[in-house]
Amino acid sequence: MRIISKSDAATVEIGKRVGHILKGGDAVALSGTLGSGKTWLTKGIGIGLGVNPDEVISSPSFSLVNEYEGRCLLYHIDLYRLDKQNDITLLGLDDYFHERSVVVVEWAERSPGLFPSGFIKVKIEILDDNERAIEIDSDDPAISARLKKGLAI
Numbered sequence: 001m002r003i004i005s006k007s008d009a010a011t012v013e014i015g016k017r018v019g020h021i022l023k024g025g026d027a028v029a030l031s032g033t034l035g036s037g038k039t040w041l042t043k044g045i046g047i048g049l050g051v052n053p054d055e056v057i058s059s060p061s062f063s064l065v066n067e068y069e070g071r072c073l074l075y076h077i078d079l080y081r082l083d084k085q086n087d088i089t090l091l092g093l094d095d096y097f098h099e100r101s102v103v104v105v106e107w108a109e110r111s112p113g114l115f116p117s118g119f120i121k122v123k124i125e126i127l128d129d130n131e132r133a134i135e136i137d138s139d140d141p142a143i144s145a146r147l148k149k150g151l152a153i
């Protein structure tokens with residue numbers, strides 16, 4: 001599914017819709033260049049998952065993993081500073097993927113092997129100052145159907 005967002009608020013809204021249909025065990029792999037809107041989308045996903053909107057969801061650049069509590073646990077991971085598969089294995093990121101958690105990963109392309117089957121792929125492309133093309137898909141037909149339902153206007 002390809003959706004055009006014309007503002008950061010619209011990207012948060014799209015994230016919210018994705019967050020609404022997520023459940024424990026789901027993982028979201030975000031890719032897109034610097035400043036494309038991955039963190040804003042994650043904010044929306046958090047809100048859709050029932051995280052208190054007053055909690056600031058920002059890129060976990062220093063902590064690598066931020067944890068939030070909503071309908072289920074939300075782990076927000078940013079792989080920006082990692083570029084070796086080795087580093088990632090050492091950090092034991094696999095442990096964050098379990099049945100009670102939703103994991104959202106920025107710069108997911110840096111560790112394609114990290115994700116469980118059926119994960120949700122999101123690619124954000126900068127079209128203009130305020131315009132983004134957001135591509136959202138999953139190989140898993142059940143997850144794909146949930147997404148279509150959640151994102152239908």
Ligand SMILES: Nc1ncnc2c1ncn2[C@@H]1O[C@H](COP(=O)(O)OP(=O)(O)OP(=O)(O)O)[C@@H](O)[C@H]1O
Nearest residue numbers: 005006007008011034035036037038039040130132
């Ligand atoms: N349609 C849009 N959707 C999302 N962000 C937008 C949009 N239009 C403008 N922006 C701006 O683009 C920036 C997106 O920042 P954000 O931190 O979400 O990017 P990011 O992809 O997480 O970057 P990084 O790779 O540095 O983590 C913000 O400054 C935001 O206001």
Ligand SMILES: [Mg+2]
Nearest residue numbers: 038039059106
């Ligand atoms: Mg970010």
